[in-house]
Amino acid sequence: MNAFERHGIAHLSPSSLNSYATQPALWVMERLLHKKTPTSAAAKRGDAAEQGINVGLQDPHCDVQECIDMALKVYDTAMAFSTDPKRLAERDNIPGYVTHGLAELRKYGVPDAYQHKIEVTLDGVPVPLIGYLDWRFDRHGLIVDAKTSEKLPGAISTAHGRQGALYRHAHGNYGMRFAYIKPVEGKKDGRAVTVYELGADEARDHLAALANIARRLERFLALSADPQELAGLLVPDMDHYFWTNPTTRAMGRDVFGI
Amino acid sequence: MAFNISTEAGGGDFLPYIKYDAKAGRMFRIDRTQQTDGSWTKDETEVAPGVQFILDFATIEEGWISFEGQPAFAVVPVGQPIPQRPGEQFKQGVRCLLYSQKAFGGVRTFASTAKAVLGQLDNLHTQYVAAPESKQGMAPVVQFDGVTVIKTKGPKGETTNYAPRLQIVKWVPRPAELAAVKPQETVQTPPAQPAQRPAAQHVEAPPPVAQPQPAMADNGAEF
Numbered sequence: 001m002n003a004f005e006r007h008g009i010a011h012l013s014p015s016s017l018n019s020y021a022t023q024p025a026l027w028v029m030e031r032l033l034h035k036k037t038p039t040s041a042a043a044k045r046g047d048a049a050e051q052g053i054n055v056g057l058q059d060p061h062c063d064v065q066e067c068i069d070m071a072l073k074v075y076d077t078a079m080a081f082s083t084d085p086k087r088l089a090e091r092d093n094i095p096g097y098v099t100h101g102l103a104e105l106r107k108y109g110v111p112d113a114y115q116h117k118i119e120v121t122l123d124g125v126p127v128p129l130i131g132y133l134d135w136r137f138d139r140h141g142l143i144v145d146a147k148t149s150e151k152l153p154g155a156i157s158t159a160h161g162r163q164g165a166l167y168r169h170a171h172g173n174y175g176m177r178f179a180y181i182k183p184v185e186g187k188k189d190g191r192a193v194t195v196y197e198l199g200a201d202e203a204r205d206h207l208a209a210l211a212n213i214a215r216r217l218e219r220f221l222a223l224s225a226d227p228q229e230l231a232g233l234l235v236p237d238m239d240h241y242f243w244t245n246p247t248t249r250a251m252g253r254d255v256f257g258i
Numbered sequence: 259m260a261f262n263i264s265t266e267a268g269g270g271d272f273l274p275y276i277k278y279d280a281k282a283g284r285m286f287r288i289d290r291t292q293q294t295d296g297s298w299t300k301d302e303t304e305v306a307p308g309v310q311f312i313l314d315f316a317t318i319e320e321g322w323i324s325f326e327g328q329p330a331f332a333v334v335p336v337g338q339p340i341p342q343r344p345g346e347q348f349k350q351g352v353r354c355l356l357y358s359q360k361a362f363g364g365v366r367t368f369a370s371t372a373k374a375v376l377g378q379l380d381n382l383h384t385q386y387v388a389a390p391e392s393k394q395g396m397a398p399v400v401q402f403d404g405v406t407v408i409k410t411k412g413p414k415g416e417t418t419n420y421a422p423r424l425q426i427v428k429w430v431p432r433p434a435e436l437a438a439v440k441p442q443e444t445v446q447t448p449p450a451q452p453a454q455r456p457a458a459q460h461v462e463a464p465p466p467v468a469q470p471q472p473a474m475a476d477n478g479a480e481f
Binding site: 104105108109137140142154156191194195196197 | 346457458459460461462463464466467
């Protein structure tokens with residue numbers, strides 16, 4: 001039995017490995033101690049916008065307002081009983097994300113797959129990595145993942161790059177693109193969407209990093225079968241934005257005493 | 259665009275250089291002289307059309323060059339994959355060695371990111387590679403014949419640059435002075451920069467794929 005199985009971990013994911021690499025204390029709290037932390041309004045906004053965009057991609061003639069309405073419904077359902085102070089502000093931005101996202105992504109045509117599950121085994125990692133890509137366009141040989149944010153980045157982030165590397169690896173020679181969408185057009189460049197394609201060399205490096213992180217995580221998990229003992233080895237960085245939510249911080253104080 | 263390669267720190271350790279101002283269409287030899295108080299002064303002597311010099315294509319480098327503040331280079335010999343762009347202030351360019359005892363006092367370094375210059379060097383390099391003399395290890399003597407006006411229309415209106423007119427006029431054995439110099443010794447290592455991801459470029463959506471038209475039956479065809 002490998003260390004992952006000993007802790008009841010049947011598979012990994014890029015987001016899980018990114019989380020471990022960035023904030024191992026939070027990873028242990030969530031994945032080993034099963035403390036369910038609140039999902040942020042920003043995360044739910046992203047999910048909702050993506051679902052609204054998907055409606056418009058699957059039906060190119062669907063009115064944009066209908067797509068927006070769908071996204072808002074998804075968001076409102078997910079955020080029911082949420083006390084996140086950004087709840088209303090994030091909701092206000094959803095129409096912009098859906099509108100600008102569709103303006104760009106409808107150029108790709110109707111996708112051949114949405115939220116398609118991929119499963120990959122990496123060298124030296126005894127459990128598979130799984131993920132869910134946003135859209136696949138077979139006629140173009142492209143995978144596209146939408147990312148919503150208030151600002152457009154200048155490049156694909158490391159975390160996103162690792163995610164994209166896995167999708168790309170699972171699809172042979174398909175190109176991997178990230179569509180970064182913001183709710184309003186920029187004042188200087190008039191741009192609300194920028195699309196970057198992950199280079200082959202970048203993807204190779206990110207895939208190697210994922211395998212590296214997974215192997216290190218396994219070695220960490222092998223230290224003990226007791227999650228509390230493993231938590232006792234770590235210290236959270238409460239300044240990191242992962243710990244912004246008051247409920248998450250309170251959980252962290254309970255677990256780590258900090 | 260005017261440029262120069264700074265040799266402010268420890269100037270005696272670095273090669274002197276040639277500067278080409280693409281905005282003005284003028285070439286200068288830059289000489290730095292240390293004063294009695296230890297400070298350095300810079301003298302610019304214009305290089306007149308008609309001047310001949312060896313352009314050492316055998317060691318020419320390409321990659322990323324920044325002239326903001328202290329010049330910085332991320333370059334490799336031509337033909338090798340260029341490195342990742344170190345930062346937004348870096349532009350694609352070339353760096354090479356020039357030699358003329360008469361016109362330049364020996365070996366000089368030259369670098370440029372100006373499109374007007376790069377285009378000319380690209381043409382010359384193509385000729386260099388194709389020439390049998392280059393395969394024999396000989397070096398081309400290049401003559402500077404003045405400039406050509408390049409007008410470009412852009413979003414901010416028309417801009418005027420000047421491309422240097424350069425031609426290979428003869429071939430000579432590669433001087434020992436060039437063999438003694440390694441271009442990478444000419445520039446101080448830039449200060450360590452925090453790790454940066456190179457800026458990515460937006461990619462446009464692919465063109466729509468034409469759907470095949472259904473085959474039309476000929477009138478009267480039997481199936």
